[in-house]
Amino acid sequence: MDPQEFRAQAHKMVDFIADYYRDVESLPVRSQVTPGYLRSSLPSNAPEEPQSFDTVLDDVKSMIVPGVTHWQNPNFFGFFPSNSSTAGMLGEFLSGGFNVDGSEWATSPAATELEMLVLNWLGKLLNLPDEFLFNRSGNGGGVIHASASEAVLVALLAARGRAISENKAKGLEEQEILSKLLVYTSDQTHPCLHKACVIVGLPKSNLVILPTLATDDYALSLPILKSAVRNGVTKGFIPFFLGATVGTTSSSAIDPLPALADIAKEYGMWFHVDAAYAGNACICPEFRHFLNGVENAHSFNLSANKWLLTNIDCSILWLKRYEFLNLLFFIYTISFQLKTSSIQSRVVNFKDWQVAQGRRFRQLWFVMRLYGALGLRNHIRTHINHAKHFEILVREDSRFEILAPCRFGLVCFRLKPSVKHEDNGWKLNSSLLEAINSGGKIFMTHTVLSGVYTLRMSIGGTQTKRENVDDAWKIIQEEAQNLLDQEII
Ligand SMILES: Cc1ncc(COP(=O)(O)O)c(C=O)c1O
Structure with a gap:
């Protein structure tokens, strides 16, 4: 494509996306296709000859859109949100345009320096202690990963590096140290920590998963x-790693950070806080207290792509001391050539902070500038108000009950079972969820809390309004009544 053609096609793409956002509410939220649907519609080999942009866009409309579950539909209430913004999209567009590999400072200084600056901005909005920020005197700072899972993996690797060097200094051999390392966390922690332990090669029995109780929320x-x-x-x-969560995936539970930090300190454990979802809310002063205790953590992660209007992927890990990563990941590339120069000691090479070597510009700078802190806080507050409103609606209907405290945008509830429901309402509520989702108007997901099948209403869509929440509640009530009526018949 020459610049003129690119301009014309890009305009068509922008028109398509703008129309998609305008009309997305009319599309079934959950994709209605069956597995393998695309195989019969698209050729099994790549085209030999180039095809026109219009042909491809037509296929997007007729074949891809039906297979999309529309996370940006305002009636999407599943999982945790993955809300996007036009600001984020524009930033992504530019990132694709530049297409630099900012693996090292020297390979594209603006990519590294902008990331450092913006993660300091966000760190300050979160009121993180200075040790987590890039500053002249410290060893701390943030880095953007593709996922919270990667952020947790890298934190675990840093902790492992620290444990090895500390215990070697005490005279232990590396193999012995590795076999003795224990990770502690709760049964509500996202399984990405489990995955990280597998990747790191920790024996299964060295991950200690502790039970939680409904009475402790x-x-x-x-x-x-x-x-x-x-x-x-x-x-x-x-014991070398304690993994805590602020805003667990199941029910947005909050681990008691200050006391956990004390225990971690007493036993010399690395203390990591995963606040992938709920951490975003802590840019609002009234919710910041949920992060109290993070000042005593070694590392902390938050996914701006979950709730901060930043398109996938943008998961941030802040560390107080990144030298453990540099020791692990440092490889000789261009930065080696700079090693003896005065530049090297003054630059950050993000390739040494992550699994991959290559990395690109992300869009957070656009999002933070085009919304401003006020806009971002309003976005969070709106969802939390909607969730509080939904919680009240549930409490007002005696057929339902709330199953966990609602602190952010997530409401955990169920249709109350009666004595005749011998499985404690499992079938009743799973049938209710299927009835709700198969209608296509709204989409929700579930979890299991203390063995209880639990519906999750997760409110966080960029375009979700109070009316969407009210309409969703009507659908839930109607489907619930249908089920109860069928049981009587
Ligand atoms: C608390 C928490 N941590 C980690 C993750 C994993 O996120 P990712 O899909 O970015 O790896 C999730 C996903 O929902 C989460 O809720």
Whole structure:
């Protein structure tokens, strides 16, 4: 494409996306296709000859759109949100345009320096301690990863690096250290920590998953943790990583960070806080207290692409001391050529902070500038107000019950079972969810809390309004009544 043709095609693409956002509410939220639907519609080999942009765009409309679950539909209430913004999209567009590989400072200085600056901006909005920020004197800073899972993996690797060097200094051999390392976390922690342990090569039994209770609102229990850590030490193991969550995936539970930080300190463990979803809310002063205690963590992650109007992918990891990563990941590339120069000591090479070598510009700078902190806070507050409103609606209907505290945009609830529901309402509520989702007007997901099938209403769509929440509640009530009526018949 020459510049003129690119301009024309890009305009068509922008028109398509603008129309998509205008009309997305009329599309079924959950894709209605069956597995393999695309195989019969598209050729199994790549085209030999180039095809026109219009042909491809037509196929997008007729074949791809039906297979999309529309996360940007204002009636999408599943999982945690993945809200996008036009600001983010424009930034992504430019990133694609530049298409630089900012793996090192030297390979594209603006990519590295902008990321450092913007993560300091966000860190300050979150009121993170200075140690997490890039500054002349410290060793801390943030880095953007593709996913929270990667951020957690990298935190675990940094912790492992630290544990190895500390224990080697005590005279232990590396193999012995590795076999003794223990990770502690709760059963509400996202399975990405489990995955990270597998990748790191930690034996399954060295990941200690502690049970949580409904009476603790599914937060990590301090007595249970303390006794598990003591038990590990008594048996000669080395507790080295404590993983806490602010806003668990199931029910947005909050682990007691200040007390956990104390325990981590007492036993010399690396303390990591995963706030992938709920951390975003903490840019609002009234919700910042949920992060209290993070100042004593070694690392902290948050996914702006979940709730901060930043398109996938933008998961941020802040570390107080990144030298553990540099030690692990440093490889000799262009930065080696700069090693002896005065530049090297003054630059950050993000390739040493992540699994991949290559990396691109992300869009957070656009989002933060085009919304401003006020716009971002309003966005969060709107969803939390909608969720509070929904919670009241549920509480007002005696057929339903709330199953966990609603602190952010997530409401956990269910249709109350009666004595005749011998499975404690599992079938009743799973049938209700299927009835709700198959209608196509709204989409929700579920979790299991203390063995109880739980519906999750997760409110966080960029375009979601109060009316969408009210309409969703009517659909839920109607479907619930249909099910109850069928049971009587
Ligand atoms: C608290 C928490 N941590 C980690 C993750 C994993 O996120 P990702 O899909 O970005 O790896 C999730 C996903 O929902 C999450 O809720």
